Amino acid sequence: MALPTVALPGQLLGPATKYAPGPGTHIHDSNIYASIAGPVTSAPTPTPKPSTNPSTSKPTKPLPLLSISRKPSSSSAFAPDAGILGINSGGGSNILPEVDSEVLARVTRLGQRFATVEILVVGGEVTREGFQGVVRREDVRGTEKDKVKVEEVFRVGDLVRGVVISLGDQSNYYISTAQNEYGVVMATSAAGNQMYPISWKEFRDPKTGKNETRKVAKPL
Amino acid sequence: MNTDRRRINGPSGGTSAPLFVQAVKDVGYLQSLRPERTRGPNELRTICKLLQTSIVPSASGSAYLEIPMSRSTTTPTTLIKPSSALKLVCSIQGPKPLPRSVPYSPSLVLTTTVKFAPFASRTRRGYIRDAVERDLGVHLETALRGVIIGERWPKSGVEVVVTVLEGDEDGWWGDDELGAKGGGWGVLNVLAGCITVSSAAIADAGIDCVDIVSGGVAAIIRNPGSKKGNEVVRVLDPCFADHKDIVAACAVGYLAGRDEITEAWTKGNVGARGNELMEGATHAAVGSLSVLKEALLEAVEAKYQGQATVGKLSAKKTETTEDVDMSG
Numbered sequence: 001m002a003l004p005t006v007a008l009p010g011q012l013l014g015p016a017t018k019y020a021p022g023p024g025t026h027i028h029d030s031n032i033y034a035s036i037a038g039p040v041t042s043a044p045t046p047t048p049k050p051s052t053n054p055s056t057s058k059p060t061k062p063l064p065l066l067s068i069s070r071k072p073s074s075s076s077a078f079a080p081d082a083g084i085l086g087i088n089s090g091g092g093s094n095i096l097p098e099v100d101s102e103v104l105a106r107v108t109r110l111g112q113r114f115a116t117v118e119i120l121v122v123g124g125e126v127t128r129e130g131f132q133g134v135v136r137r138e139d140v141r142g143t144e145k146d147k148v149k150v151e152e153v154f155r156v157g158d159l160v161r162g163v164v165i166s167l168g169d170q171s172n173y174y175i176s177t178a179q180n181e182y183g184v185v186m187a188t189s190a191a192g193n194q195m196y197p198i199s200w201k202e203f204r205d206p207k208t209g210k211n212e213t214r215k216v217a218k219p220l
Numbered sequence: 221m222n223t224d225r226r227r228i229n230g231p232s233g234g235t236s237a238p239l240f241v242q243a244v245k246d247v248g249y250l251q252s253l254r255p256e257r258t259r260g261p262n263e264l265r266t267i268c269k270l271l272q273t274s275i276v277p278s279a280s281g282s283a284y285l286e287i288p289m290s291r292s293t294t295t296p297t298t299l300i301k302p303s304s305a306l307k308l309v310c311s312i313q314g315p316k317p318l319p320r321s322v323p324y325s326p327s328l329v330l331t332t333t334v335k336f337a338p339f340a341s342r343t344r345r346g347y348i349r350d351a352v353e354r355d356l357g358v359h360l361e362t363a364l365r366g367v368i369i370g371e372r373w374p375k376s377g378v379e380v381v382v383t384v385l386e387g388d389e390d391g392w393w394g395d396d397e398l399g400a401k402g403g404g405w406g407v408l409n410v411l412a413g414c415i416t417v418s419s420a421a422i423a424d425a426g427i428d429c430v431d432i433v434s435g436g437v438a439a440i441i442r443n444p445g446s447k448k449g450n451e452v453v454r455v456l457d458p459c460f461a462d463h464k465d466i467v468a469a470c471a472v473g474y475l476a477g478r479d480e481i482t483e484a485w486t487k488g489n490v491g492a493r494g495n496e497l498m499e500g501a502t503h504a505a506v507g508s509l510s511v512l513k514e515a516l517l518e519a520v521e522a523k524y525q526g527q528a529t530v531g532k533l534s535a536k537k538t539e540t541t542e543d544v545d546m547s548g
Contacts, residue, residue: 006517006521008520009423009430010429010430010431010477011477012477028478033430033477035369035430036423036428036429037426037519038520038524070426094280094425094426096373128316167375170322170324170375171318171320
């Protein structure tokens with residue numbers, strides 16, 4: 001059976017024995033059905049890393065992944081109605097933080113044991129509205145966790161790159177910055193100037209020349 | 221009745237065109253104004269081209285549905301419209317994070333609101349939601365809950381707000397003049413419309429669903445044209461103003477792809493014909509589904525048009541580079 005180019009919710013796409021269900025689809029009676037309206041894409045399944053799931057028996061041939069794109073792809077960022085951050089930059093998109101998704105968040109509050117942040121970008125897509133998250137003191141860095149002081153690694157207003165480690169409780173997503181690539185990416189000094197990173201734990205203010213401590217993200 | 225003291229309310233008695241003495245005194249004349257069903261019993265009102273998505277820019281998904289007034293054969297001799305149309309706007313807010321006070325929910329929290337505009341019916345409605353509107357909201361929620369895959373949206377809520385700009389009536393306005401009471405039939409048509417329009421809006425918002433749900437209504441009416449005068453017939457998509465004696469009616473939310481019913485609301489004395497009535501309602505739902513599908517396909521094509529052209533452009537670019545490579 002040939003795949004339709006555009007599918008509507010509830011439309012039969014193919015048997016689950018021939019395809020793997022991707023985003024925007026669901027399985028019913030061992031058939032794959034569309035669950036949102038949009039163009040159907042079929043891509044070879046990325047081979048899972050052997051370290052992630054060694055227990056599952058691998059199929060002899062990976063099934064093609066069927067998915068329905070939720071919005072025009074990022075390649076259409078040249079479209080005339082795209083904002084400065086690409087398409088949907090104005091309205092934002094309906095995207096939820098998931099475990100293991102990389103996020104950009106702004107620090108809103110510092111506590112003794114955690115920093116409260118507002119998640120603004122999930123996996124490269126601007127969210128429609130901010131999600132509240134926390135970076136607990138023990139999730140700030142991977143080493144010397146007990147010596148972390150929240151006020152020495154973050155400041156209110158900093159932009160932090162991190163990874164979601166848990167959906168958390170009713171109000172907060174839990175974010176970790178315990179890797180070299182994660183931490184503060186943009187910081188403002190006490191004088192209110194944009195600073196630049198000089199080491200893994202320090203930012204420098206170009207105007208006053210003072211250094212401030214942060215959990216600095218490794219520049220990409 | 222609790223009155224709304226924060227706003228300047230319109231006249232409570234309604235704002236329809238003047239009714240002349242002839243109409244009230246001469247019962248025969250009044251009866252001559254009664255609309256009649258001109259469609260066949262299995263024929264639906266046409267809603268082609270009157271369903272549109274993405275009409276509210278600030279909402280994540282929205283749709284507008286209009287079921288026009290059934291056309292009467294007689295030339296109008298009065299300014300009063302013989303029957304009303306159904307006009308609905310649905311807007312969807314979210315999925316968005318739940319407020320702090322709401323406890324953790326592993327799936328999508330669905331909130332539905334149905335509100336009649338104050339000018340939606342012949343008698344003016346209030347600004348505060350009344351019992352009928354709350355009832356409709358609960359029925360709509362049941363219809364939608366069965367179709368949404370809520371587990372895909374943990375810790376988030378979605379609000380479905382349907383505004384009724386013009387509501388279907390419970391009966392002919394002349395019967396109200398004569399003192400007869402409407403049986404609340406019109407809400408069934410409103411519910412079916414609400415289900416169809418919010419289904420379109422949900423698809424527009426990109427919320428995962430197992431199928432497209434659509435609404436349909438069927439009714440059992442006493443046929444005055446028959447010889448005995450009390451023969452009952454089943455009609456699909458009834459316009460309740462067209463029928464004088466309604467025995468029972470049913471509105472369903474129907475998933476055609478899976479042959480499932482997520483919501484059924486029956487009124488009146490169904491008797492032994494319950495299955496037939498329900499079946500008729502699902503047939504009506506399938507009718508509105510075909511329009512719904514067409515509108516959604518059109519919307520998807522419009523939405524992804526930019527992507528298609530960009531794809532073509534990039535394809536062209538690779539072609540040209542290949543050409544250059546070959547020549548060089």
